[in-house]
Amino acid sequence: MDTTATVAAQPTISIDNLAPDTGKPLTKAQVTRFGLGFLLFGLTWMTAGAIGAGVLLPNRFTYLNIGKPETILSMMNSISIIFALIANVVFGALSDITRSRFGKRTPWIFCGGFVAAAAFYCTSIATSVAGIVVGWSFFQIGINIMIAPCIAILSDRVPSKIRGTMSAFYGAGSTVGGSIGTIAGSAFINNDRLGFILGVVLLCISGILTVFLFPKELPSTTADTQHISVKEIVMQFRPPTKGARDFYLALVGRMLLMVGYYMIMGYQLYVAMNYIGLESTDAAALVSQMSLISTVIVLPISLLAGPISDKMGKRKPPVVIASIILCIGLAIPFASPTKMGMLVFAGVASLGYGVYTAVDQALNVDVLPNAEEAGKDLGILNLANTLGQILAPLCTSTIVIATNSYKLAFPAAIIAVLLGAVSIIFIKKVK
Numbered sequence: 001m002d003t004t005a006t007v008a009a010q011p012t013i014s015i016d017n018l019a020p021d022t023g024k025p026l027t028k029a030q031v032t033r034f035g036l037g038f039l040l041f042g043l044t045w046m047t048a049g050a051i052g053a054g055v056l057l058p059n060r061f062t063y064l065n066i067g068k069p070e071t072i073l074s075m076m077n078s079i080s081i082i083f084a085l086i087a088n089v090v091f092g093a094l095s096d097i098t099r100s101r102f103g104k105r106t107p108w109i110f111c112g113g114f115v116a117a118a119a120f121y122c123t124s125i126a127t128s129v130a131g132i133v134v135g136w137s138f139f140q141i142g143i144n145i146m147i148a149p150c151i152a153i154l155s156d157r158v159p160s161k162i163r164g165t166m167s168a169f170y171g172a173g174s175t176v177g178g179s180i181g182t183i184a185g186s187a188f189i190n191n192d193r194l195g196f197i198l199g200v201v202l203l204c205i206s207g208i209l210t211v212f213l214f215p216k217e218l219p220s221t222t223a224d225t226q227h228i229s230v231k232e233i234v235m236q237f238r239p240p241t242k243g244a245r246d247f248y249l250a251l252v253g254r255m256l257l258m259v260g261y262y263m264i265m266g267y268q269l270y271v272a273m274n275y276i277g278l279e280s281t282d283a284a285a286l287v288s289q290m291s292l293i294s295t296v297i298v299l300p301i302s303l304l305a306g307p308i309s310d311k312m313g314k315r316k317p318p319v320v321i322a323s324i325i326l327c328i329g330l331a332i333p334f335a336s337p338t339k340m341g342m343l344v345f346a347g348v349a350s351l352g353y354g355v356y357t358a359v360d361q362a363l364n365v366d367v368l369p370n371a372e373e374a375g376k377d378l379g380i381l382n383l384a385n386t387l388g389q390i391l392a393p394l395c396t397s398t399i400v401i402a403t404n405s406y407k408l409a410f411p412a413a414i415i416a417v418l419l420g421a422v423s424i425i426f427i428k429k430v431k
Contacts, residue, residue: 021157021218030215034158035169037213041150042173043180044206045116045143048199050181052120053077053136056192056199066129075129076136078390084140085386092148092379103217105149105156113207116142117200124196146207148379153214155365155378161310163362168306171357172299179295186288246367246429247377251384253427254360256420257323258388261353263396263413264330264345266389267406275337275406286339290346297347298354305358314431315363316424318355323421325352327414334410366430 017025026034057076061069091108098104119142123135151170158166188195264271268290272283309318329348333341364381395416399409 017159017161019157019159020155026159026162026215031162033213033215034153034166037210038150038166038170039173040213041146041206041210042170042175043177044202044209045113045146046174046177047181047184048116048120048202048206049139049143050178051185051188051195051199051202052123052139054178054182055185056188056195057123057132057136059189060124060192061132064127066127072129072132076133079133080137080140081386081390083137084144085383087141087144088148088382088386089376089379091145092152093376095149095152096376099220101219101221104220105153106211106214106217108149109146110207110211112142112145112147113203113205114142115145116206117203118142120203121196121200124192124199142203144379146210147382150210151361151364151378151382154361155368157215157217160366163365164309164315164359165306167361167363168302168304168309168358171306171360172302172354175298175302175354175357176295179291179298182291183288183295242369244369246427247369247381249423249427250364250367251381253319253420253423254364254381254384255388255391256416256423257326257356258385258420259392259395260330260413260415260417260420261326261349262389262392263409263416264333265349266392267396267409268342271333271406271409272339272342275333276339276342277337278339286342289343293343293346294350297350298357301351301354302358305355306362309359309362315359315366316427316430318359319363319424320421322352322354322356323417325349325355326417328352330410330414330417334407337407363424363430367427 019026053073053076058069058073061067061072066072091112095105095108098107100107102110116139119135119138123132123139126132126135154163154166184198185195188198268287269283272278272286273280276283276286278286305318309315326349329345329350329352332345332348335341336344361378364378368377370377395412396406396409399412400406
């Protein structure tokens, strides 16, 4: 028998199609489970967060009589975001070195939802500024206990051939979750207790649901990795330095894109009132309409753009296209400061943002210097989102204070987005 001919006849499986943890291709059922897991994970935690921070907590601050509502909200977000920055890196790094029969990511994802839910509830009943800030800071810790290891699964367990698709599921879920949370929070504005309970339930099930949907993770208790020294644990938290050029270009690019997007999206209500000239009730209605438009557009476009990116085997072209579309969207209200201009902006910007989020996490995984430290390094890359949302209001408020108008915020946002795209283009490791 000619064994040479038999071996030659066997099909060759590309390494791009193999799961990094098992070295085998995923079945269709496993791909489906990963997709649903990422989608529902982003949807549940983001919906809960938007219900709280987006609507019900700001409304609660108006009748607590413990200070100016805007000041309380700003303090809550400014301080808690620091905990989010630290927690994302810390728990990503800890999950990298976790050894258990359930795997290294699963225990953190499972437990994080309960921490976030408890903190969310405590924030909802707090009656002092200190209690609110502490509660929401622990909420950020709980959320990032889940997020950091969950995103690292893209590197650990998902074949590179479908990372764009899985990134799209997560991006679509979190973006749509933000819009749904805003709408749901508004529906409970006169009965916020039920709204807060809904948020608690969503957070409790977020980790459980994700772990249940994902295919079972392999145990991480192998003989050669059971003993880790204190020095190794400390070194685990260091930023990457060797071969990290593309890593930092991706971080800067992502941060600038987030700055440009949130310079306007983070000020929608004030833009509607002070730039478009609407009364508060009409402005709130406009923001709700914009959220609905975003929900309708982002989900299908993200789920379409991700597989296309995988099919092309490229990440940079979708980012460039997304940036151009986003810039066009930002230019519309600048040229036409009207209600219709803002609605069109919401549609076009959501189209661009949807394309970007479809490949965002996949691009991040592709530039990792060391796959063994994926949790920590992806945690650092995810700082770009948080830093972008911190810098965006600083940029917008500086422009408004200097010019007494929101008009120049739009071209400034366009410049930030374009600079972010240029940074991504200079990445060499990714096509």
